[in-house]
Amino acid sequence: MKKHNFNAGPSILSQYAIEETAKGVQNLNGSGLSVLEISHRSKDFSAIMDEATALLRELLDVPQDYSIAFIHGGASMQFCMIPYNFLNKKAAYLDTGAWSSKAIKEAKIFGEVDVVASSKEAVYNYIPKGWTIPADADYFHITTNNTIYGTEIKTDIDSPVPLIADTSSDILSRPMDVSKYGLIYGGAQKNIGPAGVGFAIIKNELLEKIVRPMPTMLSYKTYTENGSLYNTPSCVSIYSAMLNMRWLKNTGGVSAIYKKNIEKSELLYNEINRNKLFKTTVANEADRSIMNVTFVMNDEYKEKEADFMTYATSKGIIGIKGHRSVGGYRASIYNAMPIESIQVLVDAMKEYEAKL
Numbered sequence: 044m045k046k047h048n049f050n051a052g053p054s055i056l057s058q059y060a061i062e063e064t065a066k067g068v069q070n071l072n073g074s075g076l077s078v079l080e081i082s083h084r085s086k087d088f089s090a091i092m093d094e095a096t097a098l099l100r101e102l103l104d105v106p107q108d109y110s111i112a113f114i115h116g117g118a119s120m121q122f123c124m125i126p127y128n129f130l131n132k133k134a135a136y137l138d139t140g141a142w143s144s145k146a147i148k149e150a151k152i153f154g155e156v157d158v159v160a161s162s163k164e165a166v167y168n169y170i171p172k173g174w175t176i177p178a179d180a181d182y183f184h185i186t187t188n189n190t191i192y193g194t195e196i197k198t199d200i201d202s203p204v205p206l207i208a209d210t211s212s213d214i215l216s217r218p219m220d221v222s223k224y225g226l227i228y229g230g231a232q233k234n235i236g237p238a239g240v241g242f243a244i245i246k247n248e249l250l251e252k253i254v255r256p257m258p259t260m261l262s263y264k265t266y267t268e269n270g271s272l273y274n275t276p277s278c279v280s281i282y283s284a285m286l287n288m289r290w291l292k293n294t295g296g297v298s299a300i301y302k303k304n305i306e307k308s309e310l311l312y313n314e315i316n317r318n319k320l321f322k323t324t325v326a327n328e329a330d331r332s333i334m335n336v337t338f339v340m341n342d343e344y345k346e347k348e349a350d351f352m353t354y355a356t357s358k359g360i361i362g363i364k365g366h367r368s369v370g371g372y373r374a375s376i377y378n379a380m381p382i383e384s385i386q387v388l389v390d391a392m393k394e395y396e397a398k399l
């Protein structure tokens with residue numbers, strides 16, 4: 044049976060990336076060597092790194108005065124790199140979920156942290172509004188898409204201080220005005236490629252502001268000044284990420300995938316609204332994520348929650364169990380997920396409703 048992969052991360056990748064990675068693992072471009080066993084300083088790997096960097100730049104229309112880096116350690120390591128590099132006195136953070144909280148925890152090690160607003164009291168089921176960014180902060184940090192709670196900041200906000208965004212789970216899902224940000228970063232394993240590598244898109248100006256001495260591997264400059272090749276990078280992860288971005292470019296790039304993502308998320312949200320069994324966990328429509336759709340069963344059907352999961356599994360639907368802090372269901376519908384798979388989920392919801 045065909046499987047429909049709704050996993051939150053690591054998550055669905057394009058068929059192209061998976062098939063071409065498999066070929067490269069066997070024999071990279073007819074070289075007679077596997078991508079697993081070539082030098083990261085070889086011509087073949089340089090070409091991969093160059094193409095990955097160029098694709099990310101092209102897909103997001105990254106201005107020339109920004110550098111692109113691939114960094115091990117995931118988004119979580121950058122939670123500490125950000126304050127280490129950029130927090131000299133005070134930083135401001137918007138707390139929209141568990142990932143924001145983890146970033147805040149790291150920042151507190153390095154200086155004063157001003158949490159401008161939080162939706163923690165409501166299990167993060169909305170994006171706080173009406174806060175102001177302190178003009179004397181070294182930077183302002185946001186999490187654009189809250190993978191666990193299904194909320195998303197879908198516009199590029201104006202900030203009087205450098206704006207830093209964890210975009211792990213919505214990077215490349217919509218066009219962004221990169222020029223409004225000082226740093227855009229995340230782990231690759233939701234929308235770019237497999238696990239094992241993270242990315243950073245950094246305004247060069249910001250790199251000039253680094254004053255604190257720090258360990259080599261935690262300095263952003265180490266990555267930007269050495270083409271992400273100061274030490275051995277995660278070669279295979281970067282190879283797959285490059286292939287997945289090549290696929291994205293060949294399907295029309297970010298503006299084309301954004302249209303599809305809107306269509307995909309509307310199909311599912313409309314069914315959640317229509318179906319008497321289910322309700323969304325995010326009341327404010329403007330805050331609903333187009334990447335992670337979270338929903339629960341209405342109170343009167345609550346005892347059917349596990350049974351619907353079993354029914355969905357019997358239809359090849361994988362990975363829709365909600366995060367333990369929210370419960371219910373979460374359908375992660377990243378770029379590589381075709382609308383046909385969402386239709387399978389919608390059909391399962393309809394059939395299950397009719398059965399009751």
Ligand SMILES: *Cc1c(COP(=O)(O)O)cnc(C)c1O
Binds near residue numbers: 188190230
């Ligand atoms: C998954 C996720 C992370 C954690 O990424 P790691 O690469 O595992 O460190 C951080 N932020 C967001 C928004 C995520 O979705």
